[in-house]
Amino acid sequence: MQPCAAPPFAADAPRADDTRWRAHDLLRVTRLSQASDAPDWVAEAMTHAPWVVVRRAQAAAGFLAVGVRGFTRAQRFGTWIDSQDVEAILRPEQLLDREPLSARATLPAWIALATLRETPGSPLRDFMWGPTGSAGFELATGAATVGAASDLDVLIRAPHRLDRLTVEALSRALEQAASRANTRVDAQLETPAGGVALAELAAAKPRVLVRANRGAQLLADPWRPS
Numbered sequence: 163m164q165p166c167a168a169p170p171f172a173a174d175a176p177r178a179d180d181t182r183w184r185a186h187d188l189l190r191v192t193r194l195s196q197a198s199d200a201p202d203w204v205a206e207a208m209t210h211a212p213w214v215v216v217r218r219a220q221a222a223a224g225f226l227a228v229g230v231r232g233f234t235r236a237q238r239f240g241t242w243i244d245s246q247d248v249e250a251i252l253r254p255e256q257l258l259d260r261e262p263l264s265a266r267a268t269l270p271a272w273i274a275l276a277t278l279r280e281t282p283g284s285p286l287r288d289f290m291w292g293p294t295g296s297a298g299f300e301l302a303t304g305a306a307t308v309g310a311a312s313d314l315d316v317l318i319r320a321p322h323r324l325d326r327l328t329v330e331a332l333s334r335a336l337e338q339a340a341s342r343a344n345t346r347v348d349a350q351l352e353t354p355a356g357g358v359a360l361a362e363l364a365a366a367k368p369r370v371l372v373r374a375n376r377g378a379q380l381l382a383d384p385w386r387p388s
Contacts, residue, residue, distance in 0.1 A: 165199070165201070165239060165240070166239070166240035166241070167197035167199055167200060167239070167240065167241040167242060168197070168199060169221070169222070169225075169242055170195070170197075170225065170242050171221070171222035171225055171242075172222075175222040175223075176222065176223065177220040177221065177222060178220075178221070178222065178223040179220065179375055180221075180223075180226065180245060182245075182251075183216045183226055183245075183248075183251070184216060184253070184352070185216055185217065185218045185352075185357060185373075185375075186215060186216065186253075186254055186294045186298070186317050186350075187215070187216040187251055187252070187253050187254075188213050188214070188215055188216075188251070188252045188253075188298060188299065188302045188303075189213065189214050189215070189216065189226075189228065189243075189248050189249075189250070189251055189252075190212055190213050190248075190249045190250040190251075190252075191208075191212055191213070191214060191243055191247045191248060191249060192212075192247045192248075192249050193247055194208050194212070194214070194230070194241070194243060194247075195243070195244075197241055197242075200239060200241065201232075201237070201239055203232045203233065203237050204230050204232070204239050204241075206233075207230060207231065207232045207233060207237070208230065210233075210305060211231075211299075211303040211304075211305040213231075213299065213302060213303045214228035214229060214230055214231075214241075214243065215228060215229045215231065215294075215299070216228055216229075217229045217240055218356070218357070218373050218374060218375050219240070219375060220375045220376060221242060224244060224245055224246075225242050225243070225244060225245065226242065226243050226244075226245050226248070227240065227241075227242055227375075228240070228241060228242065228243050229241075231296075231299055231307065252302045253292065254291065254292030254293055254294050254298055254316070254317045255290045255291060255292040255317075255319070256292065257292045257293055257298055257301040257302060258279060258291075258292050258293075260301040260302075261301075262300060262301065262308070266306065266308065269308050269309070269310060269312070270310065270312070270314075270343040270344055270345035271296070271297050271308050271312045271313065271314040271343070271345060272297070272308065273342065273343035273345075274314040274339045274340060274342070274343035274345055274347050275293055275297060275314055275316075275339075277338070277339040277342050277343065278316070278335065278336070278339045278347070281335065281338075281339075284335055285328065285331040285332050285335055286318070286332070286335060289318050289319060289320065290318075290319040291316055291317060291318040291319065291349075292316065292317060293314065293315065293316055293317075294315045294316060294317050294350075295312075295313070295314070295315035296308045296309075296312050296315075297312070297314055297315065298315070312345070313345055313346040313347065313348060314339075314340075314343070314345060314346070314347045314348070315347075315348050315349075315350070316336075316347070316348070316349045316350075317349070317350050317352060317357075318332070318349055318350070318351050318352065318360070319351075319352050320351040320352060320353050320385075321352075321353070321354065322385070323383075323385040324351075324363070326366075329360070329363050329364050330364065332349065332360060332364075333360060333361070333364040336348075336349055336360065348360075348361070349361075351363065351384075353372070353384040353385055354384070354385055354386075355372045355374060355381055355384040355385070355386075356372040356373050356374030356375075356378075356384065357372065357373040357374070358370050358371070358372050358373075358384045359371070368382060369381060369382050370384060372384045
């Protein structure tokens with residue numbers, strides 16, 4: 163996520179992974195310390211919807227790496243918060259029971275989400291999953307962030323290794339939802355090593371790009387991190 167604020171802790175401060183928060187969690191915060199290098203729109207965006215999303219980056223104890231969403235696709239800002247300022251948390255899987263406003267339900271991203279949620283026998287029924295990106299943010303905050311051209315992004319919890327048939331079934335389910343809604347549907351699997359694009363696993367690449375707090379790396383098996 164670019165640009166990004168300078169960390170509020172020393173470069174050589176020990177890093178700590180706080181397991182209370184996971185990438186893509188949405189956090190309502192009591193305040194956001196205004197970084198000197200923050201764009202002008204950040205303060206207005208936080209007044210409109212005081213929510214941030216947890217991003218993948220290591221922080222010193224007591225701090226948390228987050229992203230701020232603005233009013234346009236280009237307005238994204240990575241920054242840091244004090245963990246004591248977290249007021250509430252919503253994970254992607256907690257958003258599946260929420261509905262967009264009825265006047266907005268015909269937008270392609272919502273049609274795709276409804277298809278994934280309601281299709282009988284969907285392979286997603288065997289997983290914990292939920293929307294991220296603009297759809298997740300709108301369901302969490304009520305702010306109208308999904309547009310006519312918005313893709314649907316979802317996170318699928320995959321703590322255990324998936325066989326080839328399951329990967330293919332998940333990929334087909336997403337393709338069918340995307341086709342019905344005439345939009346893109348992208349899924350990230352959360353594995354023990356970090357986040358992996360479902361599309362990369364479906365392509366049967368010898369190594370896949372895995373995103374974790376310590377950075378990105380190519381791994382042959384994201385369920386067996388080095």
